[in-house]
Amino acid sequence: MTSPILTARSGLARRLYGPAGWLAILVAVLVAFLLFPVLNLAVAPESPFHISAYWVTLIGKIMCYAMVAIAMDLIWGYAGILSLGHGLFFALGGYAMGMYLMRQIGRDGQYQSDMPDFMVFLDWKEFPLAWWNSDQFWWCALLVVAVPGLLAYAFGFFAFRSRVKGVYFSIITQALTYAAMLLFFRNNTGFGGNNGFTDFKRILGTPITTPETRMVLFAVTAAVLIGTLLLARTIVTSKLGRILTAIRDAEQRVMFCGYNPVHYKLFIWVVSAMICGLAGALYVPQVGIINPGEMSPANSIEIAIWVAVGGRGTLVGAVLGAFLVNGGKSFLTQQFPEYWFYFLGLIFILSTLFLPNGVVGLVKSWRKK
Amino acid sequence: MSAAAMHAPGQSGSGDASLGHVATGTLDATHGVVLYLEDISVSFDGFKALNKLSLAIDVGELRCVIGPNGAGKTTMMDVITGKTRPDEGTVFFGQTIDLTRLTEPEIAHAGIGRKFQKPTIFEHHSVFENLELSMKADKRVRKTLFAKLSSEEGDRIAEMLDRIRLADSAGREAGLLSHGQKQWLEIGMLLMQEPKLLLLDEPVAGMSDDETERTAELFLTLAGKHSLVVVEHDMAFIGKIARKVTVLHEGSVLAEGPLAQVQEDPRVIEVYLGR
Ligand SMILES: Nc1ncnc2c1ncn2[C@@H]1O[C@H](COP(=O)(O)OP(=O)(O)OP(=O)(O)O)[C@@H](O)[C@H]1O
Numbered sequence: 001m002t003s004p005i006l007t008a009r010s011g012l013a014r015r016l017y018g019p020a021g022w023l024a025i026l027v028a029v030l031v032a033f034l035l036f037p038v039l040n041l042a043v044a045p046e047s048p049f050h051i052s053a054y055w056v057t058l059i060g061k062i063m064c065y066a067m068v069a070i071a072m073d074l075i076w077g078y079a080g081i082l083s084l085g086h087g088l089f090f091a092l093g094g095y096a097m098g099m100y101l102m103r104q105i106g107r108d109g110q111y112q113s114d115m116p117d118f119m120v121f122l123d124w125k126e127f128p129l130a131w132w133n134s135d136q137f138w139w140c141a142l143l144v145v146a147v148p149g150l151l152a153y154a155f156g157f158f159a160f161r162s163r164v165k166g167v168y169f170s171i172i173t174q175a176l177t178y179a180a181m182l183l184f185f186r187n188n189t190g191f192g193g194n195n196g197f198t199d200f201k202r203i204l205g206t207p208i209t210t211p212e213t214r215m216v217l218f219a220v221t222a223a224v225l226i227g228t229l230l231l232a233r234t235i236v237t238s239k240l241g242r243i244l245t246a247i248r249d250a251e252q253r254v255m256f257c258g259y260n261p262v263h264y265k266l267f268i269w270v271v272s273a274m275i276c277g278l279a280g281a282l283y284v285p286q287v288g289i290i291n292p293g294e295m296s297p298a299n300s301i302e303i304a305i306w307v308a309v310g311g312r313g314t315l316v317g318a319v320l321g322a323f324l325v326n327g328g329k330s331f332l333t334q335q336f337p338e339y340w341f342y343f344l345g346l347i348f349i350l351s352t353l354f355l356p357n358g359v360v361g362l363v364k365s366w367r368k369k
Numbered sequence: 370m371s372a373a374a375m376h377a378p379g380q381s382g383s384g385d386a387s388l389g390h391v392a393t394g395t396l397d398a399t400h401g402v403v404l405y406l407e408d409i410s411v412s413f414d415g416f417k418a419l420n421k422l423s424l425a426i427d428v429g430e431l432r433c434v435i436g437p438n439g440a441g442k443t444t445m446m447d448v449i450t451g452k453t454r455p456d457e458g459t460v461f462f463g464q465t466i467d468l469t470r471l472t473e474p475e476i477a478h479a480g481i482g483r484k485f486q487k488p489t490i491f492e493h494h495s496v497f498e499n500l501e502l503s504m505k506a507d508k509r510v511r512k513t514l515f516a517k518l519s520s521e522e523g524d525r526i527a528e529m530l531d532r533i534r535l536a537d538s539a540g541r542e543a544g545l546l547s548h549g550q551k552q553w554l555e556i557g558m559l560l561m562q563e564p565k566l567l568l569l570d571e572p573v574a575g576m577s578d579d580e581t582e583r584t585a586e587l588f589l590t591l592a593g594k595h596s597l598v599v600v601e602h603d604m605a606f607i608g609k610i611a612r613k614v615t616v617l618h619e620g621s622v623l624a625e626g627p628l629a630q631v632q633e634d635p636r637v638i639e640v641y642l643g644r
């Protein structure tokens with residue numbers, strides 16, 4: 001057999017990551033599981049090397065965003081489907097975890113009732129049906145992925161089967177998250193209205209605001225983020241991943257090859273939604289609040305901007321974009337809070353004009369030179 | 370062909386004979402007819418692109434379809450492959466498979482492959498991957514997630530690369546190929562599907578004379594094993610491969626028969642010269 005074929009074939013059985021990739025992951029593991037815990041918990045606050053709680057929470061939060069960005073890249077970068085409603089799946093995961101955290105408050109709320117304060121305030125005598133079993137961690141953990149997954153399945157089934165595509169699909173997802181936001185704003189929906197859930201006290205029985213709990217949540221988030229990245233990478237390097245990009249580039253040809261694109265889109269759409277749910281569930285205990293604002297259309301658009309800035313269809317670009325944009329955001333909102341949205345718009349315009357393939361694309365083109 | 374035989378041998382973990390999401394039945398061509406169109410009509414906003422079109426293709430036949438621009442040749446292929454639903458008429462694949470009831474992927478599974486008028490390949494995949502994706506295999510989501518390329522499958526791809534003369538470009542991005550090479554790649558992709566019937570819409574457009582020559586040779590070797598329907602404007606090419614020719618005009622068959630006979634038909638001459 002001729003050698004180009006052999007190289008092509010070995011190129012096909014793509015490794016998950018090359019040595020450089022694994023090295024980067026190893027560094028991330030050391031930073032997350034060694035450097036941060038030691039510098040935050042063991043080094044005295046006076047020391048210049050101390051990492052403050054502010055940074056732990058900020059990085060923990062951005063890692064959740066990075067998971068959402070990976071989810072977005074799977075569906076947008078690889079399958080070519082731009083969702084402008086991913087904030088909804090994130091928020092649903094957050095609400096599912098939030099329900100459990102509300103139950104964990106127990107009688108330590110203002111009204112010292114078994115029911116969450118907002119329910120006492122509304123004079124409700126018993127829990128709504130959606131709160132069934134919500135004092136069980138395992139049940140809420142299941143809801144965290146099941147609710148976004150099922151909603152995505154139902155929505156995707158109809159949208160993909162009716163061949164809704166391109167900008168129409170994006171607009172419908174945007175409308176979906178907007179409608180959900182309005183629904184969650186209502187007190188009667190049973191999830192705390194526009195205040196959402198907050199004032200959490202405990203998780204799994206341990207106080208939630210101690211430095212140790214914070215660090216555990218941070219480490220768990222880091223582990224789940226790395227796991228998500230490897231899972232996503234496994235998917236996109238498989239034959240299934242190649243079919244997804246083929247659907248993005250020439251859906252007609254894919255169909256005439258005998259693949260049913262609906263099933264493939266549905267698969268990656270549901271996986272993507274479940275990753276968002278997981279990210280939302282890790283976000284809420286660290287940030288300490290979830291409210292319908294997370295479902296605002298602007299939030300979902302921001303997710304797409306992270307991925308565009310980092311570079312679509314690379315996964316690592318999504319992670320990078322989430323860190324860059326949100327790092328910039330937390331810096332700028334401290335300095336000039338009222339200008340953030342202008343900056344975001346500017347970043348988006350500049351990156352589409354000058355970085356069509358994002359930061360990762362830029363680095364790649366440098367390397368080629 | 371049995372349902373189980375639709376899967377490539379050596380497919381990872383495919384012990385079960387159950388065919389994925391499509392149950393298309395088996396091709397029954399006992400009467401020697403592989404494709405049968407009867408009284409097909411398609412209209413777009415009142416304009417009749419196909420008008421009571423009837424056509425029968427025999428097993429192993431190589432049929433050329435010609436006709437002026439807008440005659441309905443591509444629309445006919447759209448109807449056969451499920452892309453366009455006819456307003457009236459029936460399309461049968463063999464004796465039993467009603468193609469108007471199947472989706473595009475189901476029709477592909479049943480054994481019909483199609484080359485588009487504009488070459489349609491996966492531009493961002495390598496040539497090798499293009500062939501890998503189109504290869505006959507279990508095409509369900511779960512199977513493709515865990516699919517491993519067996520060495521037999523690799524060999525089949527390598528053979529096809531040689532056959533379409535792209536062995537040196539196996540690792541290249543398909544979008545970088547020349548127009549003629551893309552046409553060949555698309556033909557190679559069709560053959561990887563192992564279809565019973567190939568529909569080829571203007572396969573030699575944009576090819577050099579040399580490439581056109583080789584395409585004619587290839588099609589002649591395919592006839593017999595496969596049934597082919599070739600749509601072309603290039604009459605020199607038609608002259609090389611033609612046996613039976615069908616002339617379409619304004620959505621229906623104007624003439625049918627050997628090339629020489631069709632070319633002398635006054636109605637055909639008028640249609641072509643009248644333009
Ligand atoms: N989707 C569509 N909507 C409206 N009109 C269409 C559509 N598809 C085809 N037509 C019209 O139907 C007629 C037949 O088109 P078709 O593409 O089948 O012709 P053709 O024989 O393949 O021509 P060519 O040789 O130029 O490829 C044309 O007049 C075309 O404009």
Ligand SMILES: [Mg+2]
Nearest residue numbers: 442443444486
């Ligand atoms: Mg045409």
